[in-house]
Amino acid sequence: MKCSSVQGWRRACVAVAAAGMLVGPVSAGVAYGAPSPDPSASSPAAGAFPQLTPEVSARLDAAIQKVMRETQVPGVTVGLWAPGKGSYVRSFGTADKATGAPMQPDLNMRIGSETKTFTVTALLRLVDEGKVGLDDPIGKYIGGVPDGDRITLRELAGMRSGLFNYSEDPDFDKAVTSDPQRPFTPQELLDYSFKHPVGFPPGAQFEYSNTNLILVGLVVEKVSGVPLNQYIDQNVVRPAGLTRTLFPTGTEFPDPHARGYTNQTATGRVEDATNWDPSWAWAAGAMISDLQDLRSWARTVATGTLLTPATQAQRLATGSTGVPGAGYGLGIFNVQGWIGHNGSLPGYESLAIYLPEAQATLVVLLNTDILHNQQEPSTLFGQAVTGVVTPGSVFYLPVGAGR
Template sequence: MRRIPSRRLFAATLLVASMLAPLTATPAGAVHAATAASTSAPAAGARWHGEDDCPPGGLGPELTARLDKAIEDVRKQAGIPGVAVGLWMPGRGSYVRATGVADKVTGEPMSTDGFIRIGSETKTFTVTALLKLVDDGRIGLDDPIARYVHGVPNGHRITLRHLAEMRSGLFPYTSDPDFIHDLLSEPQRYFTPEEALAYGFRHKNTFKPGAKFEYSNSNLVLLGLVVEKVSGRPLAEFLRNRVLRPAHLRHTFLPSGPEFPEPHPRGYTNQTLDGAVVDSTDWNPSWAWAAGAMISDQHDLRHWAKVLATGELLSPETQAQRLRTLPTGFPGLSYGLGIFDANGWIGHNGSIPGYETVTVYLPERDATLVIMINTDITSGGQEPSTLLARAITSVATPDHVYASAIQPR
């Protein structure tokens, strides 16, 4: 039985992960434009940010052709079954296309209209919920986590800010060998937040609070518990009422289990006990909860990118704290409160077995990029979504190429 490297497994990953067996490349599918109508389209009369500024004719034949080629080259080389990309550049136009397949068995083409598991992009929503409570005056970012959750190693010195910045020093529960075995042995299992955290709490902390950056899902699960304790509401309910509805996101939610509304692509992973590639579409994401279990679609993610980066739901003072990014130790990449700056692109990426996403906003150009794919299998040691984001931005914004350097645990 092949042992999966712990730093790779279930990384609510940030940009790069260690190498696993590559997926055999699927036959190339024709690149096709997205259809205008969709079950996930905004309600009649609704408008998304920048929509009126993006001419429907696209970015022009030359740039469109270069993007088509860049995306298809990465898809083939990395063995990605299906890719859906949205790039909106007000004043210049937009590019909304899909290529490859949503289902390797039926050959159903990938679409830009389906739902997707967004993995660690969930963190942007959880931290926004936390910051809403900061604006309400109900918590402070420098409060110790021990004030809200008991039993956290060194919890009297680890603050909510440390958790949101990934500087707590808590051991990531997803790196615990028993957690890896237990989840992969029963991927339909339901985990409570406390059960997941317990796998990490059995280990010593890896450094003193604030000493350095280390990406850990344990941090965000704890913040989810803080939101629940202070608000007196389940996290899914608080997110719905205080974040999703005010942001006008109609197709984004935190599931309670493996539910996954149609339409959606099938997801493929090799994060298995024997390294075999399997269909992980219906795996239960409860283990990731506030760190990576949410579902969304391209329309909502496009809108969320700007809401998140510009702080529309928060006070200017709180948003300024959120965007105070600190070095991660990797070139071109800094991290704030549940958000990163990758060479000017503000947002987050996500990875969960079978799916990867990138949702980022470039303030300098008022540009938005959303990538959705139906695999998390690495290629050359890198996340396939990162390869795509780098290829797309190299063509569209060569002075702001998406950074990619973090090796998560």
């Protein structure tokens, strides 16, 4: 889950306010200035997905390098895989401006709002165990929530609660930018939200809000009896077979990792945000992963490997986001048939999506969150790649739809 204001990256935490995850203007097409895809177009059949031949790879290289030149992104890694069609894995640019070290496919990266897919999966695992119900009111578990007797867990996971997004609060913005290494507690984050009125009745509309996921994380902790990071590690990360994915409790960042660069600072100047404390994002965006783990996770979360079929069906039952061709389910997007989430927080962006018809997976990881012409660079890369391989199903989401 970003927006056009100074508080943008905190709003999305990274991957969508009107849509929720990946970002890109509705008017943008396959790449820069190309015609927009038909939002009603169906996803391509598996047979329509091209072989990832040297010729197609060269087209992908050119499309990605074009985005790099125009956005001035320091470094990016792109992975694309489809059974029977081959694979494409490339890194471009630098991982560290100071040393000139190249971007590489094996680097650890902060993944922002891709964290939401893990947190909601944790909640849904508890649903499958019969320990919580999606239509339970949040007030059953957490006190002091405005409209807590009416807002359900389903509405929190689906971004339809009406609760104010704490990361848009001016005092929160001031606190983070003045001391980026300050740790925050979940309750401190909620306090920024709860001083504002509820925006609309529960379920009335879609509005991307990090506040929702903080509450979901607290429910997981209360019901499971263990800290969120431990529950996700033991019940989501390990069962999914992920080995380089973690939920940090501080500023820890395993090597090797790319340096991350942001202009979401008190001065507006570009700074190295690599070691900023991600606790302000917690259940909404604090996690770390890498290319291969996200490749596996994109398929797992889209196909429901860790959940019962009935619960996965509820997860994928998307509602309108107000963006043509983009729906949001329970902590997950469906954008032109590509299912998954994006992420953004200071210095980093991610995109991990899966196209069921072709069983294709796309992962994009980059070491900046600086917008280009008010567009998310991760979305621009996603548009460029899908524009080459699935021109009838181009991934796009407007800034503010999520992150």
